[in-house]
């Protein structure tokens with residue numbers, strides 16, 4: 001077991017943990033909607049300007065990742081596609097599609113919870129956010145509230161596996 005850092009007694013409302021906590025609440029809403037539980041918020045000058053969660057199933061759109069929906073919201077809010085003074089908090093390391101969009105929108109910083117070694121594009125599988133030949137690079141703060149962000153994904157997939165196994169185990173009479 002690793003030593004978990006002690007929780008601060010007073011939560012700094014501007015801290016990374018605070019905003020990641022907000023992203024996690026959105027991930028819980030995705031969970032409730034039977035979506036893979038990933039949430040994102042975009043913060044500008046210590047204020048949340050966009051909140052979104054994964055809606056791939058609901059919208060029947062494979063691009064409806066939390067980050068993509070949050071980017072669209074933030075651009076509408078600012079009436080500008082340049083999000084140069086904005087930071088994105090997301091519960092899981094962004095995929096290559098989202099990292100590409102983040103670079104196009106020129107976000108200042110990306111803060112993520114759970115790393116994704118197999119598919120992440122913020123240093124996991126590859127690092128698109130800081131690719132030397134692209135014309136913008138975002139700062140990366142990894143593994144903020146990692147345990148909580150990974151935990152919600154693990155319980156979601158465990159529940160799905162159990163439901164699938166139950167379904168499979170049924171005799172024809174029961175179905």
Ligand SMILES: [Zn+2]
Nearest residue numbers: 065094095098
């Ligand atoms: Zn994505």
